[in-house]
Amino acid sequence: MASLRLTFMVVTTIVIACMHFPTTLAVTSYVVGGAKGWSMPPKPNHYEAWTEGKKFIKGDRFYWVFKEGKHNVGEVSSKEAYDTCNTTAIIPPLIEKVDGSFLFLYEAKIYYFICTIHCSKGMKIAIDIKES
Numbered sequence: 001m002a003s004l005r006l007t008f009m010v011v012t013t014i015v016i017a018c019m020h021f022p023t024t025l026a027v028t029s030y031v032v033g034g035a036k037g038w039s040m041p042p043k044p045n046h047y048e049a050w051t052e053g054k055k056f057i058k059g060d061r062f063y064w065v066f067k068e069g070k071h072n073v074g075e076v077s078s079k080e081a082y083d084t085c086n087t088t089a090i091i092p093p094l095i096e097k098v099d100g101s102f103l104f105l106y107e108a109k110i111y112y113f114i115c116t117i118h119c120s121k122g123m124k125i126a127i128d129i130k131e132s
Contacts, residue, residue: 026132029061029102030054032113032125037065038073040118047125056105056129063102064095064113071115071123072096082112082126085119105129 032038034050041047064073074090076082081089094116105111108131115123 026057027059029063031063031065038071039066041122044122046122051125051127056127057132058106058108058129059104061102061104065098068097071117073113073115076112076114079112082114082124085114087116090116
């Protein structure tokens with residue numbers, strides 16, 4: 001009987017792991033903005049153009065690469081705050097230095113990020129995360 005329970009537990013564990021396996025393999029890492037990173041955009045819709053054609057899914061990793069002291073990045077609480085560059089709507093923490101960290105975005109929703117210094121010059125990005 002103990003052997004049957006152990007076998008059941010092992011099979012159940014394997015089934016659960018396999019259910020999550022395809023999603024795990026599909027997770028991707030991105031440097032926000034591509035080769036230019038998080039910098040002054042060459043055109044106003046640079047970051048919007050960077051997201052075009054990409055399918056972001058739950059668990060993807062996003063790296064913000066920027067010059068410390070020149071830029072920062074913070075998530076804002078709404079599309080309205082994003083559209084108006086409302087720096088008082090930042091959801092802590094505000095990332096002010098690059099230390100090799102990244103963000104996993106786990107919830108299927110649209111995330112809004114801005115540079116509080118240069119948002120009005122186009123340094124903002126909306127990242128639409130899908131289930132899979």
